[in-house]
Amino acid sequence: MKVTLVYPYYGRGKRSLYFPYGLAYIASVLREAGNTITVVDMEGDDLSNDKAISQILASEPDLIGFGGMITRFRIVKKLAQRLRKEMPSVFMIAGNSGATTVPELYLKSCLLDAVVLGEGEITTSELVAALENSGDWKDIPGIAYLNEEGKLLLSPARELIDDLDSIPFPAWDLFPVESYVSSLDHRQTKVRHLEVVASRGCPFNCVYCYRIYGRSVRRRSPESIVSEVEELVSRYNIEYTGFPDDLFTSDRNFVMDTCRLIKERLPDLRWSCIGRVNTVDREMLKTMNEAGCDWISYGVESGNNRMLSIMKRGVTAQQCLDSIILTRESGIQVEGSFMIGMFGETEESVRDTVEFCKKADITAPMLYVTPYPGTEIFNRAVNEKLILNIEEFIEKMNAADELLVNLTDLSDEKLAALRNWAQGTIGRNYLKKKPLTRIPALIVRHISLGGFKGLAHDIRAFLASLSGSKP
Ligand code: B12
Ligand code: SF4
Numbered sequence: 107m108k109v110t111l112v113y114p115y116y117g118r119g120k121r122s123l124y125f126p127y128g129l130a131y132i133a134s135v136l137r138e139a140g141n142t143i144t145v146v147d148m149e150g151d152d153l154s155n156d157k158a159i160s161q162i163l164a165s166e167p168d169l170i171g172f173g174g175m176i177t178r179f180r181i182v183k184k185l186a187q188r189l190r191k192e193m194p195s196v197f198m199i200a201g202n203s204g205a206t207t208v209p210e211l212y213l214k215s216c217l218l219d220a221v222v223l224g225e226g227e228i229t230t231s232e233l234v235a236a237l238e239n240s241g242d243w244k245d246i247p248g249i250a251y252l253n254e255e256g257k258l259l260l261s262p263a264r265e266l267i268d269d270l271d272s273i274p275f276p277a278w279d280l281f282p283v284e285s286y287v288s289s290l291d292h293r294q295t296k297v298r299h300l301e302v303v304a305s306r307g308c309p310f311n312c313v314y315c316y317r318i319y320g321r322s323v324r325r326r327s328p329e330s331i332v333s334e335v336e337e338l339v340s341r342y343n344i345e346y347t348g349f350p351d352d353l354f355t356s357d358r359n360f361v362m363d364t365c366r367l368i369k370e371r372l373p374d375l376r377w378s379c380i381g382r383v384n385t386v387d388r389e390m391l392k393t394m395n396e397a398g399c400d401w402i403s404y405g406v407e408s409g410n411n412r413m414l415s416i417m418k419r420g421v422t423a424q425q426c427l428d429s430i431i432l433t434r435e436s437g438i439q440v441e442g443s444f445m446i447g448m449f450g451e452t453e454e455s456v457r458d459t460v461e462f463c464k465k466a467d468i469t470a471p472m473l474y475v476t477p478y479p480g481t482e483i484f485n486r487a488v489n490e491k492l493i494l495n496i497e498e499f500i501e502k503m504n505a506a507d508e509l510l511v512n513l514t515d516l517s518d519e520k521l522a523a524l525r526n527w528a529q530g531t532i533g534r535n536y537l538k539k540k541p542l543t544r545i546p547a548l549i550v551r552h553i554s555l556g557g558f559k560g561l562a563h564d565i566r567a568f569l570a571s572l573s574g575s576k577p
Pocket of ligand 1: 111116122124125126127128129131132171172173174175176177178199200201202203204207222224225226227230303307314315316317318319350351352473476478479480504505506
């Protein structure tokens with residue numbers, strides 16, 4: 107079957123060059139099953155809607171599959187509506203966390219035939235095989251579709267894949283992989299990089315998080331993970347990798363075994379991962395660092411214990427602080443993520459977050475809490491009628507740098523003022539601590555990124571924050 111897989115872009119001029127692992131896994135299993143795959147990668151190739159449409163049409167597909175997370179819904183909708191007119195009988199599907207959490211919206215607004223729910227490799231293979239053999243696809247587990255009256259129907263649930271090692275490596279070669287390899291990595295550093303998904307699932311329960319793979323964690327064998335990195339080194343000459351799993355550090359033995367193998371087989375490799383402060387310890391961090399880990403991102407989110415408990419983080423601010431210090435002592439750089447505007451946020455809790463950053467000597471963008479579909483806070487915001495039109499709300503979704511819905515008792519203006527103040531103060535405190543090294547580093551970074559505009563913006567924000575008092 108001729109299958110065209112589409113990776114929608116995030117927005118022109120806002121390229122977000124992170125390799126679409128999920129879509130590349132789908133491409134890989136479908137190719138292995140003998141299908142002809144075309145990938146239209148709007149992000150990697152920087153394609154406009156028109157260019158993407160003409161590439162899709164030129165590939166003469168029997169089936170079109172859209173990937174991309176929820177922030178790309180608006181693009182999928184535009185493309186799919188146009189394609190439906192141009193190719194009325196083509197079979198159109200979508201997958202990924204967006205389509206999985208709001209399948210009815212995708213089916214109706216994007217005029218799709220089916221949505222693949224959750225883990226997609228087996229479901230999509232079976233769907234394509236059934237379509238090719240003119241079989242009934244509606245009983246295949248893991249599918250959502252509309253009946254003739256437009257009512258949402260779900261086939262039986264799909265069981266998760268037990269053995270992740272059985273899935274072939276992502277089909278990097280079908281994508282414009284050089285765009286990703288040579289892009290800035292998530293530390294904003296220019297080094298040849300590509301990441302590897304080592305595990306699926308997370309056992310924790312944070313209220314703002316959607317876990318497409320659920321709470322049970324499945325892990326690949328260290329052998330399989332390291333073999334994939336070796337393949338990336340030999341094919342694409344990468345020097346840096348990362349594990350963008352839900353939570354790479356959820357199991358100590360797994361991390362220690364993976365580190366031992368990396369150290370043995372790839373002694374020059376450097377890498378990063380997503381961690382959680384209550385899943386690391388001194389010995390583990392030291393082993394990670396010795397195996398090349400030089401950067402960990404922790405979701406801290408707030409410096410206020412009441413807020414951490416509302417978020418169901420299951421950790422305290424002190425634990426966050428201790429682990430950040432421990433991580434640095436182990437030779438690993440730390441990035442923390444922070445959010446503002448959760449249910450229950452007050453001026454005092456924001457102040458605690460600013461204080462926390464000062465103590466932890468950390469700077470980070472402070473993002474607005476955004477209730478993404480599939481999360482506990484999305485359901486609460488809908489139930490409390492804070493979100494009235496789900497489609498309009500989702501179409502506005504971005505990378506959480508704009509306030510989409512206010513979940514607090516503060517006014518929108520007050521919340522925005524607090525965010526500006528917090529952001530400025532966190533940045534100023536950070537620069538002030540080591541001005542002789544940090545200010546030049548900031549300037550060099552901006553210049554190396556080619557952005558005097560960004561530098562001017564940062565300097566203005568820094569100066570404004572010097573005189574800024576708390577709103
Ligand atoms: C890595 C990651 C990122 C990377 C980018 C990854 C990428 N290239 O798309 C970065 C760091 C850039 C990122 C950013 C953001 N992310 Co993010 N991210 C993740 C993370 C941790 C892993 C995604 C991943 O690659 N998983 C591994 C692959 C193998 O799984 P997968 O993509 O789900 O693919 C499988 C299925 O979904 C399906 N599938 C996928 N595509 C397709 C296509 C077809 C046709 C079919 C049939 C099936 C199918 O089959 C695949 C194989 O089983 C997830 C959490 C998670 N586990 O899902 C969050 C997650 C997807 N992100 C999320 C969010 C909210 C964001 C941000 C908006 C955060 C923010 N505030 O800025 C931004 C958006 C950025 C943007 N510009 O669009 C949410 C999405 C919520 C939702 N309901 O959709 C998630 C689920 C996190 C969460 N815990 O809530 N993210
Ligand atoms: S935010 Fe991180 S730790 Fe919390 S549930 Fe999501 S993946 Fe797990």
